[in-house]
Amino acid sequence: MNRLAMTLPGLELKNPIMPASGCFGFGKEYGNLYDLSQLGAIMIKATTEETRYGNPTPRVAETSSGMLNAIGLQNPGLQGVLNNELPWLEKFDVPIIANVAGSETADYVEVAKQISKAPNVQALELNISCPNVKCGGILFGTDPEIAKELTAAVKAVSAVPVYVKLSPNVTDVKAMALAVEAGGADGITMINTLVGMRLDEKTGKPVIANKTGGLSGPAIKPVAIRMVYEVSQVVTIPIIGMGGVTCVQDVVDFMSAGASAVAVGTANFVDPFVCPTIIEQLPARLDELGIDHISELVGRSHRV
Amino acid sequence: MIIQDLMTISSQKEIAQNIFEMKLNGKLVGEITSPGQFVHIRVSDSFEPLLRRPISIAEMNPEKNEMTIIYRAEGRGTSLLSEKREGDVVNVLGPLGNGFPVEETTAGQTAVLIGGGIGVPPLYELSKQLTAKGVNCIHILGFESDQVVFYEEEFAALGETHIATVDGSNGTQGFVTNVMSEIADDFETFYSCGPMPMLDAVQKAYVHKKGFLSFEQRMGCGIGACFACVCHTNENATDQTYVKVCSDGPVFPAGVVQI
Ligand SMILES: Cc1cc2nc3c(=O)[nH]c(=O)nc-3n(C[C@H](O)[C@H](O)[C@H](O)COP(=O)(O)OP(=O)(O)OC[C@H]3O[C@@H](n4cnc5c(N)ncnc54)[C@H](O)[C@@H]3O)c2cc1C
Ligand SMILES: Cc1cc2nc3c(=O)[nH]c(=O)nc-3n(C[C@H](O)[C@H](O)[C@H](O)COP(=O)(O)O)c2cc1C
Numbered sequence: 324m325n326r327l328a329m330t331l332p333g334l335e336l337k338n339p340i341m342p343a344s345g346c347f348g349f350g351k352e353y354g355n356l357y358d359l360s361q362l363g364a365i366m367i368k369a370t371t372e373e374t375r376y377g378n379p380t381p382r383v384a385e386t387s388s389g390m391l392n393a394i395g396l397q398n399p400g401l402q403g404v405l406n407n408e409l410p411w412l413e414k415f416d417v418p419i420i421a422n423v424a425g426s427e428t429a430d431y432v433e434v435a436k437q438i439s440k441a442p443n444v445q446a447l448e449l450n451i452s453c454p455n456v457k458c459g460g461i462l463f464g465t466d467p468e469i470a471k472e473l474t475a476a477v478k479a480v481s482a483v484p485v486y487v488k489l490s491p492n493v494t495d496v497k498a499m500a501l502a503v504e505a506g507g508a509d510g511i512t513m514i515n516t517l518v519g520m521r522l523d524e525k526t527g528k529p530v531i532a533n534k535t536g537g538l539s540g541p542a543i544k545p546v547a548i549r550m551v552y553e554v555s556q557v558v559t560i561p562i563i564g565m566g567g568v569t570c571v572q573d574v575v576d577f578m579s580a581g582a583s584a585v586a587v588g589t590a591n592f593v594d595p596f597v598c599p600t601i602i603e604q605l606p607a608r609l610d611e612l613g614i615d616h617i618s619e620l621v622g623r624s625h626r627v
Numbered sequence: 628m629i630i631q632d633l634m635t636i637s638s639q640k641e642i643a644q645n646i647f648e649m650k651l652n653g654k655l656v657g658e659i660t661s662p663g664q665f666v667h668i669r670v671s672d673s674f675e676p677l678l679r680r681p682i683s684i685a686e687m688n689p690e691k692n693e694m695t696i697i698y699r700a701e702g703r704g705t706s707l708l709s710e711k712r713e714g715d716v717v718n719v720l721g722p723l724g725n726g727f728p729v730e731e732t733t734a735g736q737t738a739v740l741i742g743g744g745i746g747v748p749p750l751y752e753l754s755k756q757l758t759a760k761g762v763n764c765i766h767i768l769g770f771e772s773d774q775v776v777f778y779e780e781e782f783a784a785l786g787e788t789h790i791a792t793v794d795g796s797n798g799t800q801g802f803v804t805n806v807m808s809e810i811a812d813d814f815e816t817f818y819s820c821g822p823m824p825m826l827d828a829v830q831k832a833y834v835h836k837k838g839f840l841s842f843e844q845r846m847g848c849g850i851g852a853c854f855a856c857v858c859h860t861n862e863n864a865t866d867q868t869y870v871k872v873c874s875d876g877p878v879f880p881a882g883v884v885q886i
């Protein structure tokens with residue numbers, strides 16, 4: 324028995340650990356460091372229809388136990404990803420979750436239609452929550468009705484299950500979750516980064532050229548845990564949880580809160596081997612907790 | 628190959644005001660391929676501060692598995708690094724990036740190496756490798772004041788060395804450009820590392836020469852995955868082509884990167 328295996332819509336995971344979108348590129352850099360087949364899945368960097376060059380630099384700034392980023396969805400565009408990025412990943416035995424972004428519904432639909440047909444793409448992750456792009460992102464991610472319509476439009480063309488990535492930058496995350504579930508989402512991924520700002524100590528001016536950036540890293544874990552806890556009680560579709568995961572215990576926490584799998588983002592920058600390390604350490608942690616299969620962790624926090 | 632190595636500090640000393648020289652031992656040294664490559668250092672075992680710090684490799688000794696870094700203790704991360712002691716172990720990722728092309732200058736030719744402040748360290752290993760193969764190196768090193776001048780004698784032992792300080796407390800008063808205008812123009816290549824305005828001035832002064840510049844940019848991953856450290860290139864201003872400082876650089880031929 325594989326104690327770590329999890330089955331989610333479209334995904335047969337050897338283990339529930341995967342790098343989060345934007346923190347792992349299209350895999351090549353990390354693929355030079357270790358065998359990517361060890362991973363449960365890979366969430367690749369956001370893909371838009373056209374090539375995007377992103378925001379001006381500086382694009383990142385450190386904060387207390389976290390960082391801000393305003394990369395601006397830089398990516399080689401749909402054709403570039405289909406031709407030059409995805410085929411390279413085919414040599415690994417690992418499901419790919421393609422992160423889809425756009426400025427309007429038609430962009431999402433076009434990217435989803437084409438990228439969902441790539442042979443190694445097993446699921447889509449709709450990025451309706453990027454705080455760093457001027458058009459699109461924020462409205463799709465904060466208005467339940469618009470989010471529902473977008474989900475339905477993408478579901479209608481996608482060849483694989485569709486996960487929707489929720490933003491924490493809302494008052495009621497449950498309403499957003501219910502809306503995308505009603506729109507036909509097969510799963511939810513959460514959370515994306517929190518909008519934040521850091522000022523330069525000497526000049527008092529924002530450190531990031533974009534002024535605001537998305538906060539990620541250990542600092543946001545309590546927010547993410549609370550949101551996964553809340554959402555998992557109101558939806559029936561599975562959740563892939565993320566936000567500040569750095570170690571085995573963080574994975575246990577997210578699954579206890581209600582996540583069926585867990586993504587690791589910023590921690591890859593701190594330790595590029597963090598994903599395989601967590602995977603290796605999981606069985607011993609299950610032993611310590613007296614648990615046979617990792618699925619027993621899911622939603623522990625809700626049980627009476 | 629890039630590896631993550633737990634390197635042991637074999638020496639740590641303050642060599643000028645707030646400027647530290649640290650020697651580190653570990654197998655990572657065997658992977659270094661060119662001067663100007665850098666490492667990404669975890670300064671704390673906790674997540675405070677969170678990100679690694681990029682620091683250039685100033686010198687390497689593959690026989691002893693030892694390398695030297697020189698850094699300015701300034702912000703939180705580098706200050707923590709300066710508190711570490713001989714025998715402590717540091718988590719180092721590297722070697723990263725592409726360094727200075729030593730092969731672009733041949734024996735008997737002259738190379739001018741221009742460094743500013745904390746951009747001086749990678750030029751030391753570069754000069755050692757160039758002089759070892761018979762290149763005549765001229766060093767022009769710029770600092771704020773005499774208090775932060777370092778490795779003057781080490782560079783002088785390798786070749787002609789000029790110091791410029793902003794306040795005139797050592798060498799020529801002013802910037803490296805003040806010295807550049809005084810040296811003969813009959814060299815073959817230039818190599819430079821330092822703040823952007825300096826790289827800009829150097830590139831403009833030597834437009835007709837073959838040169839290589841090392842750039843800095845805020846980094847997330849250090850290996851090319853996060854797109855934090857991009858710079859636009861001059862190739863085609865409307866086409867917005869870009870390079871990543873961490874994995875395509877930090878060293879680029881002069882003229883490539885938009886300054
Ligand atoms: C390729 C490369 C090589 C470098 N080589 C050296 C060297 O040999 N010696 C040396 O003293 N310094 C070097 N630097 C600069 C050095 O990385 C920064 O001074 C250092 O990261 C500042 O960290 P801190 O904790 O002191 O400052 P803080 O202000 O506390 O740092 C906060 C954040 O900003 C980042 N940051 C701050 N300044 C810079 C900078 N100039 N470049 C990139 N990121 C920065 C830090 O890495 C950190 O993430 C190099 C930078 C690069 C990109
Ligand atoms: C540098 C960087 C780039 C990111 N790019 C994307 C992206 O392209 N698409 C996306 O959906 N999320 C993106 N994210 C958000 C992460 O996938 C993740 O949701 C968030 O960082 C929280 O997890 P963490 O705290 O483990 O990093 C990015 C995050 C970072 C730090």
Ligand code: FES
Nearest residue numbers: 847848849854873
């Ligand atoms: S620092 Fe991540 S791409 Fe250069």
